[in-house]
Amino acid sequence: xxxNTTHYNAEHKTIISDLIGRPFSLVQKLRLRGIGxxxxxxxxxxxxxxxxxxxxxxxxxANIELRPKGILIMVNKGLKNxxxxxxxxxxxxxxxNGSSIHAQGRFIHFRNNITFKENKTFFNKxxxxxxxxxxxxxxxxxx
Numbered sequence: 479x480x481x482n483t484t485h486y487n488a489e490h491k492t493i494i495s496d497l498i499g500r501p502f503s504l505v506q507k508l509r510l511r512g513i514g515x516x517x518x519x520x521x522x523x524x525x526x527x528x529x530x531x532x533x534x535x536x537x538x539x540a541n542i543e544l545r546p547k548g549i550l551i552m553v554n555k556g557l558k559n560x561x562x563x564x565x566x567x568x569x570x571x572x573x574x575n576g577s578s579i580h581a582q583g584r585f586i587h588f589r590n591n592i593t594f595k596e597n598k599t600f601f602n603k604x605x606x607x608x609x610x611x612x613x614x615x616x617x618x619x620x621x
């Protein structure tokens with residue numbers, strides 16, 4: 479689900495909390511050593527997300543925020559902000575010449591440059607949280 483979060487809306491806050499949980503507490507943020515990525519350059523997006531990209535040849539940026547049951551990808555388009563809400567059970571990450579995040583029939587590909595390399599520890603945290611989520615809600619086979 480993609481929301482226009484340029485201006486504060488209490489309804490958006492409840493939607494996000496229902497889908498992927500409330501934000502981490504201060505103690506959890508310190509324990510995780512941060513829950514947000516540095517801004518990354520968007521290299522490519524799926525056709526159904528082209529409306530979120532700048533029309534001219536400006537560079538498009540996004541950053542990721544961790545939540546207990548998913549992630550938020552914040553995309554900046556000029557003066558507008560859009561947030562893509564992705565629960566962990568829909569999240570798929572591919573590491574091919576950068577990183578590509580797929581969910582809900584959409585994808586976003588981040589460019590492999592210096593800012594992406596600075597986010598390596600963040601992506602490791604993201605994968606650890608996703609694996610823990612998958613283990614917690616795993617369906618046992620053979621029952």
